[in-house]
Each structure stands twice: as C-alpha cells, then as structure tokens.
Amino acid sequence: MSDLVSGEAVLLEMRVARLASRGLAFALDVLIQFFTLLILFLVLGAAGLVGFDGALQSATTLVGLVLVLVGYPVLAETLTRGKTIGKAAAGLRVVRMDGGPIRFRHALVRGLAGFFVDFWGVGLFGAVAVIVSLSSRNSQRVGDMLAGTLVIRERIPEQAVAPVYMPPPLAGWATTQNVSGLPNDLALAIRQYLGRLHELAPEAAHNLGNRLAAEVSARLDSPVPPNVPIPEYLAAILAERRTREEARKTQQQQYRPQDPQPAAEPPSQDNPFAPPS
Known part of the structure; x- marks a missing residue:
C-alpha cells in the first residue's frame, strides 16, 4: 500500500500492485501479443512478403515486433488512461506518482523501457523487471521509475x-x-x-x-x-x-412521479334498444 500526497495536500491511499498480480496481467498481455504476432506473420506470409527476400523478412519481423511489443501497451494505456487488456482483467491500472491518470508520454516511456530494459532487449525475459520491482518500495520497474508512474489495484474490497x-x-x-x-x-x-x-x-x-x-x-x-x-x-x-x-x-x-395508470374500461353492457342481430 502506498500513501501519496497530491498537490492539494490530500492523502491518496493507493494499493500498489505486487508481483503476483502484475505477473498475471503481464502473462495475459504476452499471450495476446503472441497471437497477434502469429496472425500478423500468417497474413504477411499469405501475402508473399515473408520467406522470399531475407532483408524484407528481417525488416518485416522487426517492424512487427516493435508494433506489437511496444505499440500495443502504449496505445492501450494511452486510450484507457493506464490499462491494457491484461491489467483490466487483473483489476490494475497505471497512474502517475501523484495518483493522476497517465498520458501518452508516460505510456511511451514505459513501453520503450519495457521493450529494451525490463522484459525483452536486455531484460532477460523479465528478470530485470522482477529484480527491480522486488527492490522497489512501490514495486516499480525501470519503466515506472523513468516515467514517474506506478501500478495500483483498482479493485479494493468495500470492507x-x-x-x-x-x-x-x-x-x-x-x-x-x-x-x-x-x-x-x-x-x-x-x-x-x-x-x-x-x-x-x-x-x-x-x-x-x-x-x-x-x-x-x-x-x-x-x-x-x-x-x-x-x-x-x-x-x-x-x-x-x-x-x-x-x-x-x-x-x-x-416523490418520484408514478407512471400514469391506464383508465379502466367500463364493463360492456348490451344496449336494450339495439336492433336484434
């Protein structure tokens, strides 16, 4: 749990997401990214853009990896103010250190740091993110420290x-x-x-x-x-x-107005003066 104070000197008590919940959210996001890459390469292969030209194949692979591994979290966190599909499923959100919603620049720094430092690049498949988060008071990875953000639990029991x-x-x-x-x-x-x-x-x-x-x-x-x-x-x-x-x-x-009830129809009576049918 993190106690932060905003610019108005108001306590913002936020339950910081720990390694287990963040790991679950990350696993869901990686699964989504894997299938997205798989579909992307299948489409490119069917279009004849993969497998013929070595340079084209390398460039296509690099662009696809960057678009999915960096673009997906950056776009999702920007549009939803701090959530990816995995974070939404785990009840997590990325916020600024003062508790406010993140913007594109925060998501971009987190995405780039995640690709090059925390997870992929030199991240040893997430080892760097795990070590840094465990040593951080607010469970921040390198991307969070650079962007000035942290991940919190949105779902707090009412009790x-x-x-x-x-x-x-x-x-x-x-x-x-x-x-x-x-x-x-x-x-x-x-x-x-x-x-x-x-x-x-x-x-x-x-x-x-x-x-x-x-x-x-x-x-x-x-x-x-x-x-x-x-x-x-x-x-x-x-x-x-x-x-x-x-x-x-x-x-x-x-005092909420009641819906008017339809007027009851009078009971039908035979007209004694009506001509016989």
Whole structure:
C-alpha cells in the first residue's frame, strides 16, 4: 500500500500492485501479443512478403515486433488512461506518482523501457523487471521509475474501509454546517484516514489530520470547534454528509412521479334498444 500526497495536500491511499498480480496481467498481455504476432506473420506470409527476400523478412519481423511489443501497451494505456487488456482483467491500472491518470508520454516511456530494459532487449525475459520491482518500495520497474508512474489495484474490497459514525457531542453542531461543498475525493481521503488512524504513527496521524482539517475548513468555511479533536471533527463532517445524502435519496424516491395508470374500461353492457342481430 502506498500513501501519496497530491498537490492539494490530500492523502491518496493507493494499493500498489505486487508481483503476483502484475505477473498475471503481464502473462495475459504476452499471450495476446503472441497471437497477434502469429496472425500478423500468417497474413504477411499469405501475402508473399515473408520467406522470399531475407532483408524484407528481417525488416518485416522487426517492424512487427516493435508494433506489437511496444505499440500495443502504449496505445492501450494511452486510450484507457493506464490499462491494457491484461491489467483490466487483473483489476490494475497505471497512474502517475501523484495518483493522476497517465498520458501518452508516460505510456511511451514505459513501453520503450519495457521493450529494451525490463522484459525483452536486455531484460532477460523479465528478470530485470522482477529484480527491480522486488527492490522497489512501490514495486516499480525501470519503466515506472523513468516515467514517474506506478501500478495500483483498482479493485479494493468495500470492507477495507470502516464505516464512519457521528461523534455524539458534535451531532447538533454538524447539522448547522454546510457540507455540500465537500468533494468526493476529499471525502474518500478522510474516510481512509479515519479507517487507518490506529495504524498510523502518532506524528503522522497528527500531521495528516491537520492537513485534512485545514482542507475541509477552507472548502466549507467550517473551522474546527474549540477543544474538539481533529479525528472527531472530520468524522462529524463526513457522517453529516452521508446522512444528508441518504435523506436526499429517500426524498427523491418518495416523490418520484408514478407512471400514469391506464383508465379502466367500463364493463360492456348490451344496449336494450339495439336492433336484434
């Protein structure tokens, strides 16, 4: 797990993907690349471009390898902001060190480094990537270090985040606060901080709590009440936000317009004045 701080001093707790999950994603991608190369060479062979001219065959092979082994991850990670098919299947994503989505330049650096250093070129079929990842705190390979990226797990079990309860002494105060301006990313950071508070060192918990409280106070114009611990202040804000969201959803469901029911047709009765048929 990696604790990173963005430019807004908001904790970004990201579960770093370890070797096993990255290896699974890599194996799936290699399988896709293998079959892509196989189909490519079969098509070129059927077209008569492979097997006749040695120079043409070498050039075609080199171009095909570069397009598939470099182009595939670069294109996929650029279009999906950090995923290949293998990473998507394994629930992984490549992000910047500040937690933001990667762009073409990040994907290009990772792709080139993967081809020449991490896996193929001088990578000894992935040995370099494995050794460097094991020695890195955030499981980064050479391409990640050069591009300023890391691979994280997107699929996090919901039970990993503990529910937040309203501190009873602050229940009345919280109802007077305008919590609608609390953005989702800051609310998530607070929830993660409160859920892991017992795991943090006292100094780290103090510093991080003060940063989050300052961010909340600035956004909501709601300073910390006197003699109130920072964790309780943050818990009150978050619990009140959740309560109002639940109340709003309940109200919307109650007042949702019902579909008009078709009018019932009156029962048919024989007309006594109708001529006999």
